[in-house]
Amino acid sequence: MERLGTGIGWRPEIADAVEEMPGVDWVEAVAENVCPAHLPESLLRLRRRGVTVVPHGVSLGLGGADRPDEGRLSALAERAQALGSPLVTEHIAFVRAGGVLTASPRLEAGHLLPVPRTRDALDVLCENVRIAQEALPVPLAVENIAALLAWPDEELTEGQFLYELADRTGVRLLIDVANLHTNHVNRGEEPARALAELPLEALAYVHVAGGFERDGVWHDSHAHPVPRPVLDILTDLASRVAPAGVLLERDENFPEPAELERELTAIGTAVESGRTAARRAVDPAPGPDRAPTSGPGQAPDAGGRGAPGPDPRTAGGTEPARQRLALAQTSLLSALVAGTPAPEGFDRVRIGVQARSLAAKRADVVAKVAPELPVLLGEGYRTAFLAYAQSHPMAGGYRQDALEFAESLLLTGRPRNEGVRRELREWWLDRSGPAPRSRRPAVRVARAAQRVLLRR
Numbered sequence: 377m378e379r380l381g382t383g384i385g386w387r388p389e390i391a392d393a394v395e396e397m398p399g400v401d402w403v404e405a406v407a408e409n410v411c412p413a414h415l416p417e418s419l420l421r422l423r424r425r426g427v428t429v430v431p432h433g434v435s436l437g438l439g440g441a442d443r444p445d446e447g448r449l450s451a452l453a454e455r456a457q458a459l460g461s462p463l464v465t466e467h468i469a470f471v472r473a474g475g476v477l478t479a480s481p482r483l484e485a486g487h488l489l490p491v492p493r494t495r496d497a498l499d500v501l502c503e504n505v506r507i508a509q510e511a512l513p514v515p516l517a518v519e520n521i522a523a524l525l526a527w528p529d530e531e532l533t534e535g536q537f538l539y540e541l542a543d544r545t546g547v548r549l550l551i552d553v554a555n556l557h558t559n560h561v562n563r564g565e566e567p568a569r570a571l572a573e574l575p576l577e578a579l580a581y582v583h584v585a586g587g588f589e590r591d592g593v594w595h596d597s598h599a600h601p602v603p604r605p606v607l608d609i610l611t612d613l614a615s616r617v618a619p620a621g622v623l624l625e626r627d628e629n630f631p632e633p634a635e636l637e638r639e640l641t642a643i644g645t646a647v648e649s650g651r652t653a654a655r656r657a658v659d660p661a662p663g664p665d666r667a668p669t670s671g672p673g674q675a676p677d678a679g680g681r682g683a684p685g686p687d688p689r690t691a692g693g694t695e696p697a698r699q700r701l702a703l704a705q706t707s708l709l710s711a712l713v714a715g716t717p718a719p720e721g722f723d724r725v726r727i728g729v730q731a732r733s734l735a736a737k738r739a740d741v742v743a744k745v746a747p748e749l750p751v752l753l754g755e756g757y758r759t760a761f762l763a764y765a766q767s768h769p770m771a772g773g774y775r776q777d778a779l780e781f782a783e784s785l786l787l788t789g790r791p792r793n794e795g796v797r798r799e800l801r802e803w804w805l806d807r808s809g810p811a812p813r814s815r816r817p818a819v820r821v822a823r824a825a826q827r828v829l830l831r832r
Contacts, residue, residue, distance in 0.1 A: 378462055380428060380581055380621025391418035393633040399640060402428035404623055405459070412458035423460065431455040433466040438504045438518065439491035440470035440801035441477055449511040456514050463515045465550050465574060465582060466508070468501065468541070473709040475811055477702035483709045484770040486738050486777075492527035492704065493537040496697040503694050505545045516550040517580035522558035522587075522596035524637070524730045528721025534565060535573025544577040549574065552583035553609040554596060554625075558603075560593035562726075567609045571616060581621035584610060584643050584714070593729055599629035602639055607646040614650025615657075622647055713769040735765040738777065746778035752800050753791060760785065779808055 381401030386394055394403060395418055403422060410416070410431065419429055433452050436444055456464045469488035475479045491497045509516050520538060532540070542549055556567040584607075586600035602624070613619065624639055710716040711727055712734055718727040739761045743750045750757040750773070764784055769775050782804045791797050 378620065380430075380623075382644060383428075383430075383581075383621055383623035384636065385432075385623060385625045385627070386429070387630070388418075388421075388492045389418065389628075390626070390630050390633070390636070391416065393636065395650060396403050396546045397422060397633060397637060397640075399637075400427070401643075402621060402623070402644040403433045404465075404625075406476065407431035407433040407455045407464070410455055410459075412454045415458060417661055419459070425771075428462065428618060429459040430457060430461050431464050432781065433464065434465045434488065435471060436508070437469065438466055438473040438508060439468050439497065440472060440500050440504075441500060441698045441705055442472075442475065444507050444511075446511070449508060453512050456512065461514060463513055463517055463548070464510050465517045465519060465580070467519045467521050468538075469521045470705050470709075473702065473706040475702075476708045477699060477774070480710075481769075482771050483706065483713055485709055485713065485734060486741065486770050486774065487734055488521045488540070489531065489705075489709070489712075490521060490523040490525070490527065491741075492701075493532040493534065493733045494515055494527075495531055496701050498537060498540060498710070500693050500701050501541060505541070505547050507545065509545070515548055515580075518552040519550040519552055519583065521553040522552070522594075524562055524563075524595075524733065525723060526563045526727040528802060533573060534559065534568065535570040539575050540571055546741070547582035549578045549579070550580050550583060552585070552586040553613060554583065556597045557603075558587065559607045561589065561592075564606050568612060568672070568805065569768060571609075571613055575747060576613075576617040578761045579617055581623060581801045582613065582619045582627055583623055585625040593726075595733070597629075598625050598627035600634075601631075602642065606697045607642060610643065610646045611650040611653070614647045615653040616650075618651065628682065648706070710769075717764065738765055738770060738774070742775045742778045742781065743773045744784075748803055749782065749800075752796055752803065760790070779804065 379609050382399055382404060383402040383404060384394055384397065384400055386403035386405045388409075396398060399420075399823075403419075405419060410419070431452065433448075436448050436452065439442060452466075454463075454465055467488050469489055469490055470485070472482065472484045473550050474483045491501060505518065518541070520534065527800055538549060541547065553567070556570055557566075559565045560594070585596065585598045585600055586596055586602045586606070587596045587598070588600050610622070622643055624636070624643060626636065630636075681794065704719070707719045708722070711718045711722075712731045718724045737780075739758055742761065743757065753760060761781060768780065768784065782800055785791065786797065786801055787803065791800065
């Protein structure tokens with residue numbers, strides 16, 4: 377893996393600051409927010425300066441029961457090629473459920489949800505990763521995610537699960553140390569044990585981010601400063617392996633550039649502390665809990681493009697495992713977004729916390745993709761949307777969600793203010809058709825005349 381150095385998540389809100397920030401060797405851009413045919417000028421300028429740009433996918437759902445969608449894979453490949461990226465990254469998560477495998481309505485989480493660490497889920501994930509590797513023009517790295525809840529009856533620890541995934545597919549790993557901290561607070565999992573079990577030779581790079589704790593639950597917000605425990609986990613990791621790259625993620629609530637630079641400096645200091653500890657170590661040999669780095673469990677090949685040949689453990693096909701996983705994931709997602717009872721074995725309190733978190737995120741993202749809605753509805757936007765979300769699970773993307781929310785309001789005669797309702801109707805009509813409605817006066821007059829005739 378080529379050395380990346382120190383990086384930061386590129387976001388439009390801080391694009392100018394990132395360009396001027398000293399010591400930034402590379403950036404990561406959310407793949408779904410980048411159009412290959414119209415790359416942001418900021419990213420083009422960074423590329424011309426030799427700054428590496430890595431597309432980071434969030435919607436593929438490699439941990440879901442379905443095989444990866446060909447269209448989403450093609451889109452990810454296009455972005456990698458347009459950006460000249462050395463690799464692409466995605467998440468070990470599921471983001472949708474239902475559909476053909478369960479003969480039930482399709483549900484979208486709008487968020488990264490944890491995969492059960494079971495043999496079924498591992499077999500499905502390995503096959504999905506191989507499908508993605510074959511479709512992508514560059515190596516793939518996959519990221520561990522943060523979780524508010526745990527699946528019952530898991531068969532593997534996080535470290536064991538990731539080790540087998542890398543061993544069986546040759547995929548590289550993107551380790552988020554903030555997510556290890558999240559899982560420590562929320563699920564009682566020790567970060568040191570996870571690091572000890574990982575095939576660190578497969579490490580592509582590292583994520584660092586902030587969050588906050590509320591009522592004993594850690595929320596991986598990407599909107600708060602990086603806390604000391606996360607930096608300590610980064611130091612521990614750097615004492616075990618020299619990471620090719622370390623990247624600071626921030627998705628909202630952006631501070632002044634100077635504050636971001638201070639966080640980057642703190643990250644560099646944490647990495648250097650780990651390297652110093654490694655140099656001082658008398659015995660660098662792995663401890664008894666460390667997974668072996670040679671022999672049958674050897675780490676993946678350096679290219680990260682996947683192990684050759686079919687895996688004998690899935691040679692018989694994954695269809696039965698996919699069916700079982702589909703039922704389990706649909707049951708959980710339905711409880712989170714459709715108000716059905718929590719599946720047996722889950723912590724009902726945590727189900728409630730996650731459900732409220734998903735609804736709040738939906739409201740926030742819809743407000744971003746359709747900023748006219750909170751303007752039109754004012755202070756009533758959030759209350760109205762959360763009430764809508766309780767009985768309307770998301771079935772498509774956020775843009776479709778915004779349209780369906782507006783349609784729901786209009787069908788029930790809301791907002792009560794006639795002028796606001798008229799503006800909302802015009803907004804919905806402009807965006808619900810295959811193309812924006814014409815603004816030419818003659819066309820608008822014709823539309824008005826047609827409405828009068830239809831009323832007769």
